[in-house]
Amino acid sequence: MVVVGAALAVGGFGLVGLLGASIEEGIEASANTQLADIASLAGAGQLPTRLAGSRGDTFAEVLDSSGGVVVASASLADPAQLSRVHPSLDGAVIPRLTSTSTPAEGDLYQRDGDDGPYLVVSRTVVAPTHGVLQKGPLTVYVAASLRPEGVTTGTVALALACGLPVLVIMVGALVWVLSGRALRPVEAIRAEVADISGRDLHRRVSEPLAGDEVASLARTMNAMLDRLESSASHQRRFVADASHELRSPLTVLQATLEVALTHPKDCAWDAVAGDALEEARRLQRLVEDLLVLARADEGTEAPRSQVVDLDEMILKEAGRLRPRSRVSLDLHRVSGGRVRGNPEQLSRVVQNLLDNAERHADSSVTVELSTSGRQVVLVVADDGPGIPVAYREQVFERFARLDEARSQHEGGTGLGLAIVKQIVEIHGGTIEVASSATGAKLVIGLPCLDGGDTSAGGAGVDGLPFSP
Known part of the structure; x- marks a missing residue:
């Protein structure tokens, strides 16, 4: 005033x-x-x-x-x-x-x-x-x-000298009344939001019937509360699932050792040590996966600007998988593909995809790598039971298992594909479950380094399929 x-x-x-x-x-x-x-x-x-x-x-x-x-x-x-x-x-x-x-x-x-x-x-x-x-x-x-x-x-100056203070007071009072009336809904929204705590994120602010800026503010606040509620619910579910997954190997390890200690003379300590080691490795894999997801959520592992040859990375991971694999790996359709990113993270993507396919395949896993337009396309397919259409989005959620008992028995943590999706999106790529006559088929697209367009289906690595 x-x-x-x-x-x-x-x-x-x-x-x-x-x-x-x-x-x-x-x-x-x-x-x-x-x-x-x-x-x-x-x-x-x-x-x-x-x-x-x-x-x-x-x-x-x-x-x-x-x-x-x-x-x-x-x-x-x-x-x-x-x-x-x-x-x-x-x-x-x-x-x-x-x-x-x-x-x-x-x-x-x-x-x-x-x-x-x-x-x-x-x-x-x-x-x-x-x-x-x-x-x-x-x-x-x-x-x-x-x-x-x-x-x-x-005369005019005297009138203005007497009238201006009165006019200013009247304008001030009018502005105070009108602004208070106009901001009353905003204050009501503020009070409601201030009263919402982390335990009652389901509450929403009242939306005025008028389609003005205040109503837009209320809708924006409710949309924010929706995201907060979804994030909090996801976090609580993730913590609960992580606690359960961490407790399972610890429980098995504890029970194995207690039984062995109860009957030390009748115990086959070599078998006990092998079981304990397997549970310890499972626990280690789970902790490492959780650490990867935590770092990805915080954004502390942004992709480095480094050229990565995906074909060489696939060959390396296939060589790692060969000694213990029970299925054959077909690499005939792997051609050159170069991207820019974090080599450790991209190696984790290839490793998780191959491990997942090998775990669910009946007899073979097929890997394809090609350049299409401005994308390098990586396809990993298996001849296993496949993924139903209704679960094609769910498989990328954390701790998602379509067959709970089978996945736990085969060593899966339920975090492999979630980690793949997180890393691929950080690198500006996409991942989806494609339709396949048999088994599951996962398709990944990453930005191509050269932006070229080479034909798919080039000569395979060493010209031969990779098999155990």
């Missing part, structure tokens, strides 16, 4: 200034008009014996070259010169307007007085020598009071 008051004050002062200038301009124009009329009469030799003022505060006189008064306004008490004006009851001016200097032709100057200041204009004309006029040039004077300007501007 201080700014509004200052703006109104500046505007008021500007208005008073413009009003005064306009009034003064009008008075000057009126005095010049009267001066032109009298000068025209003097030049034609038709001056009357007395001059009548156009208004009660405008006076005129005509002087000859010797300074004598030829004619003056009828209302002047002393026709020798312009007198200081003091209006009587009938509007006549009696006291004289004294002057210390005579204005030059065409000059304008102001004289201060009790009813002044006065605006005095003059003009010299050459008059004829006949009639009542004397020989020589004549000087015409017209004096107009500027008192109306002072009175008018003073």
